[in-house]
Each structure stands twice: as structure tokens, then as C-alpha cells.
Amino acid sequence: MQLYNKLSAKERAALIDDAGTDRLTLSFYKYAHIGNTEIFRNHLFINWNELDVLGRIYVANEGINGQLSVPAPNFNAFKEHLDSITFLENVRLNIAREQDVKSFLKLKVKVRKKIVADGLNDDTFDVTNKGVHVDAEKFNQLIEDPDTILVDMRNHYESEIGHFKGAITPDVDTFRDSLDIIEEDLKEHKEDKNLVMYCTGGIRCEKASAYYKHKGFKKVFQLEGGIIEYARQVEEKGLDNKYLGKNFVFDHRRSERISDDIISNCHQCGKPCDTHVNCANEACHLLFIQCPECAAKMDNCCSVECKDINSLPYEEQKALRKGKGNSNKIFKKGRSEVLKFKG
Incomplete structure (x- = not known):
């Protein structure tokens, strides 16, 4: 029984070329109590390896976080397997805007202490007491409100190539670094301002919103599904796109374009560039x-x-x-x- 990837990236790329099959790049996450993470991890690998799923999936006692690609013909079977797992039934799947059959070249399912490295002691606050989830339309309304403070919960290299108009973009290397900085900078507005947060797919805001409510912020909101879902809804509903530039993604594509704006520069010569x-x-x-x-x-x-x-x-x-x-x-x-x- 195979429990780990045995092919190199080069070998897998050749197989993808030979297959000539479209693949779907997607991501999802779910906070849930998982007892035996190793058994659950092995269960996922065995079933997804059979479906030729590739990607990077983290499993922890607190839940699962996955970025992956699935052969298009196997998508329904993959979805059926997800739905067979009680806490993953009908979980939201963030489908990438820009598809690439080689977005992932290995299947890696890893057991971690946390599905996002937030450095927080979850026993000190109620992680289920989260902020209000808002869709793209409500998000656009909120960020036009003068009583709203919009915060990017991503790292500096992510927000550098793309972010929402008017957002605070902390110059940090890790998610954990941003939490205390944001609290300190906004401590005078815990009562009177809307704290609206966003990230790539929503997972970082899930924990951050509960943390900030624990820290005394009264009006906490988060963009449901993150930038990925926002872009889908904007296109589907014909909404005004408030996002500038690209959305950084953690696969071989590295980013996907949300607007035509180029807001960053080549780090070597300084000319406009976001690659x-x-x-x-x-x-x-x-x-x-x-x-x-x-x-x-x-x-x-x-x-x-x-x-x-x-x-x-x-x-x-x-x-x-x-x-x-x-x-x-x-x-x-x-x-x-x-x-x-x-x-």
C-alpha cells in the first residue's frame, strides 16, 4: 500500500504531458476536531493518490488545509470522496481563476501541529467566536464606509503584487508577526471602527477574527472565501472590482491576475513588474x-x-x-x- 509520493517532479511532469488531460487547481480548508491525524492523513493519501490528485495538504487536530490539482475527469469522484467525510461535506472549494496543469507536481499530505502557523495558544480564547463573514457585495459596501479599517492579513511579498484599495498591508514575513502589530496600531479603534480583514482564501482570517474579538474589537468582519472567492463573485455578478493587481498563490503558478493594474516593481531595475x-x-x-x-x-x-x-x-x-x-x-x-x- 503506497502512503507517500514516489515520483520526482520531473517524472510527474512528463506523465502529465503524456496524459494530455485538463486539471483543476483548487483550495479548501476546514476547522474541525480530528482525533487520529495520522490515520486520517493516510486515508486521504490512499484515496487521492488513486484519483491522481496532486498538491500540498496539511492535517492537524484542528482541521485541514489543502491546495491541490485534480484531473478534470476525476473531479466528481474527488468531490464525492470529500462529501463522504462528515465534516467536509459541501465544503467550499475555491477554484483558481487561472488554471495550469502543472500547478502541483507531487501529492504531499502532511501532519502538522496547526493547519496555519499562527503561533497562537488556542486554549486562551474561543476560536469558534469568529467575525461576521461577508460576500463580495457586502465587502465592497463595508470598505466604502469611512468607519471601516481594511486590513490585509497576508505577508509582505503577497500584498506587494496585489491588494485591495485603501488596505493596510503590514510589512511582515509571517502571519503571526502581523497579529500583534495590527492590534497595537488599531488599539484606539476597538469600539468605534469596523475591522474588515481579508486573505488569500479565508483561512487566516478565520483564526484572526476570533483572536481580535478576544482582544476586544467589537465589530469584526472577514471576506468569505478570501480574494479567490471575491474575484469569482465579482465576475459572476458584475460587481465593481476593488482589488488591484495579482493574488499571490502557493503553487507553481505563484500568482493569478485579478486586475490589469501592476502595482509593484522589478526588484533589480525598478521598472513596473509583478512576476x-x-x-x-x-x-x-x-x-x-x-x-x-x-x-x-x-x-x-x-x-x-x-x-x-x-x-x-x-x-x-x-x-x-x-x-x-x-x-x-x-x-x-x-x-x-x-x-x-x-x-
């Missing part, structure tokens, strides 16, 4: 924004040093990496002294 790439030097792999001209000039690298290393024969590069972990820069997405025009 995230990873440095081609595998010892670096820094995530940053790079325009096509700089990509050609720098051989898809973030610095001259990385360009020189990347030009070496593969075996020499491998020898240089031997015994060394990846630079900490890999965890500081978009932050490096070599990036002259980081926003």
Missing part, C-alpha cells in the same frame, strides 16, 4: 520580482554572485552545496541586500 520568480541558483532559491529584461541579463538569478555560481557545471554547484543548508534568505521572501528596488 515572482525563484533565483536559479539552487543554493539560494530566493523568491523575488524580476522583469524579463533582468531575467535575461542575470540568467534568472538574484545577484551576480548567484549568476556566477549558476554558470558552473552542475557537479561543481552540487559540490559547493555539499554539507550546507539553504541560505536563510530562502525564508525571507523578497528580502535581500542584493535587491536594490525591494518595495
